[in-house]
Amino acid sequence: xxxxxVGYDLVRESxxxxxxxxxxxxxxxxxxxxxxxxxxxxxxxxxxxxxxxxETVDRASMIPGNAAxxxxxxxxxxxxxxxxxxxxxxxxxxxxxxxxxxxxxxxDAGALREAMKLANGHLDYIDYLVASRRWMAGQLIxxxxxxxxxxxxxxxxxxxxxxRGHEETRAWYSGMKSRRSLxxxxxxxxxxxxxxxxxxxxxx
Numbered sequence: 001x002x003x004x005x006v007g008y009d010l011v012r013e014s015x016x017x018x019x020x021x022x023x024x025x026x027x028x029x030x031x032x033x034x035x036x037x038x039x040x041x042x043x044x045x046x047x048x049x050x051x052x053x054x055e056t057v058d059r060a061s062m063i064p065g066n067a068a069x070x071x072x073x074x075x076x077x078x079x080x081x082x083x084x085x086x087x088x089x090x091x092x093x094x095x096x097x098x099x100x101x102x103x104x105x106x107x108d109a110g111a112l113r114e115a116m117k118l119a120n121g122h123l124d125y126i127d128y129l130v131a132s133r134r135w136m137a138g139q140l141i142x143x144x145x146x147x148x149x150x151x152x153x154x155x156x157x158x159x160x161x162x163x164r165g166h167e168e169t170r171a172w173y174s175g176m177k178s179r180r181s182l183x184x185x186x187x188x189x190x191x192x193x194x195x196x197x198x199x200x201x202x203x204x
Contacts, residue, residue, distance in 0.1 A: 002181035003146065004057045010184075016102050047077070050143055062143040073137045076129075076144035080151050084122050089151050091115040092160040101191050116160050123161070127168040136172075149176040153185055157195040163204075170204075177202040 001008050013022055015029050026033050026044045034043040034052075043049045054063050063073050092115050095107035126148065129136055136144040152173060155161050163170050176182050177200075186200045198204035 003062060004053060004060045006057055064140045064142060069138055073142045073144045076137050077147045080147040084151050087118040088115050088122060088160060089154050092155055092158040096158045097190055097193050119155060119160055123166045123169050127166055130172040131168045145176060149173060149182055150185060157199055159196055174202050
């Protein structure tokens with residue numbers, strides 16, 4: 001929405017509280033949910049929301065190019081949303097954030113080590129992508145760049161990324177950090193969990 005210049009108001013939601021008002025919007029109890037009061041439309045799931053915006057807002061296409069190029073954007077978004085999240089971001093969130101905020105428990109050191117080990121392999125793949133292309137999926141910035149940057153921002157916030165030896169990804173991510181669309185993400189903070197000192201700095 002930021003890249004497309006669409007106005008919005010962010011509403012913070014803690015899904016684990018399972019508030020009745022939120023469950024009325026989305027019975028699965030998961031974020032994100034987009035409520036468009038003007039049209040009376042409620043949209044659920046990041047993929048569905050992004051596809052809707054792509055189809056209804058002409059400016060700044062985030063799934064650009066021909067059919068093959070758009071397929072590559074969607075492939076990478078799925079990779080980041082499923083594989084990177086499943087291997088790295090999800091476990092880090094559970095161990096370092098949800099356990100502390102919701103369960104008041106200590107993280108599992110073994111699970112953290114495994115997530116950080118897998119993160120290094122994902123960074124290797126992202127190094128390859130950004131070294132061989134101008135942007136993540138090709139010659140134009142796309143939803144793949146936004147998805148990857150969003151997931152990396154969470155993993156980095158939770159101290160799960162070792163940037164050493166990943167200069168290609170670091171340079172790309174530094175550029176993404178300078179974009180207005182990521183600045184609002186980087187400004188957000190979790191309850192009881194603080195990010196590393198370099199977290200918001202484009203030059204890190």
